[in-house]
Amino acid sequence: MKIEDYKNVTDRIEIREECRKEIINMSIEKNKSKHKWSKKTFIPVIAAAIVGCTAITAAFADDVISVFSKEKAKQEITAEVADGTEYKVNKGNQLNYDILEDHAESLSEECDTNGLKVKAESIFCDGENLTVIFTAENNNPDIENNYHIFAKGVRVDIGGKSFSDIDNMCLPWIDLIRDYEGASAYTGTFQMHIPENLRFTDTTDIKIHIGVYESADVWENGNILDYYEYCRENNIDYRQDPQGAEKYYSQFNAGGDFLLKVTPDMSANKINDTIYKDEEIGIEICQVKSTPYCLSIKYKNSSEMSLAMLVYDENGNQLELNLANQGEYDGNYQTHNFSSTDSKAITVQFVDKNSENLDVVCSFEIPLD
Structure with a gap:
């Protein structure tokens, strides 16, 4: 039995104390050489600051890195602490994107919110779980391209029934991570467990409602440590928007809705x-x-x-x-x-x-x- 295997399981999302002074910028630089992002991955589009969704035709260039590859690469981003050990930054996301890519369906549902263009790129439902990969482009000159963009006030409607991110059993949330340092493009994966009373086998309409988007640098400059410590001390779920932690965020003025048709694929189950x-x-x-x-x-x-x-x-x-x-x-x-x-x-x-x-x-x- 390897001690390290056990630590990999039990070391949850909370940041360890030994990470207190050493964090993140070094990991992004380290991984930039490992994962060469194409600057043509996203084409910025300037649009009116409206709340709404538009279905568009997806177009892909040969040099565009797939959303699956980008999400897989972000699983490998690490921070090095003082004793030389490495710590996974995006450790909460443990999806196998190589397998998921072979079964997921492409999407082209887009929302433009106060200069933030968010697009649902890919979806998969195995009958009990739903996952959607989102991309985003920040065209708002008043909001910096921080490390994270959090979607808050998430509500999911399935067949006319809904639950929100205050539902402790499901807790749907979206964390978009900047593609590389200095970029205005982001990618992130939404995951949720579908409650038994809302599961479906045929094509079903699902609406994902975002209350507000917030940009944050909580993974950079040591801020993540203060933020997590604040949440721990006050028994606050770090995925919510705790009173007193607003200093870490820049908020876009509105959210939006994604209207999706979802067909469960249980063929590989x-x-x-x-x-x-x-x-x-x-x-x-x-x-x-x-x-x-x-x-x-x-x-x-x-x-x-x-x-x-x-x-x-x-x-x-x-x-x-x-x-x-x-x-x-x-x-x-x-x-x-x-x-x-x-x-x-x-x-x-x-x-x-x-x-x-x-x-x-x-x-x-x-x-x-």
Whole structure:
């Protein structure tokens, strides 16, 4: 059992204390040489400052980097702390964009909001989860091209029923990250778990409403540390807009709506309903589902031990927990979502968090074919 594998799972989105003085600009410079962004990726369009959406025809040039490649590259951006260790900046996003690209549908739904042109580029729904990749171009001369653009006041309407970002079970939110330092172009992925009572199998109208966009440099110049500390001390969800943290933001004056027709694609879904048990330890896995969006494991933990779950593909590579959409608890069974895989089998391990070497107390080999 590797200690580092456990840390990769348990080290959540909160910034570690040792990162306090060293952060981010160095990581962007480091990764610019690794990922050469084309400056032709986005064509700026100056438009009236209106709130509205327009369906347009998507056009792609040969030298344009796909939104999937850009999002994949941002998963690799790291910051180096004082002791030389690297820290993932965009660690909350654990989607497998190589697999997702083969199944997602292209979109061309666009909103122009006070100089911010936002476009829904790609969509995928596996029946239980929805993900949309957005791009943005900031043409507002009064708002700097900061590292992040957050979409706040997000509400999703599915078949006439809606929920918002104050719904703790779903918490839809959008974080657009600048494509490279000095750019006015942004890319980000929206993820959400669809509540069971709102799921659908046929083509369905979905509206994603954005209340307001805010530009922030919270990942730069050390500000992220102060912001997270403020949220921790005041028990505030960092994805909301906490009173007292406005100094980190520049706000666009309005939001907008994206009107999408969504058809679930479950053709690549694989489900293993075999029950795997270790009665002595108190672990029962009742379902493993593999989709292009994620690998989900539904299980019950009645153990008196303090256990953590680790998942590996058939080559021994660890599958990361999807921090942006971790799963759900139905009062009896817990579901955890991990990055998707094309592996034909996985290994699921439960380790004792209180043991000195994080001992594996039970392990299951589970086929996916």
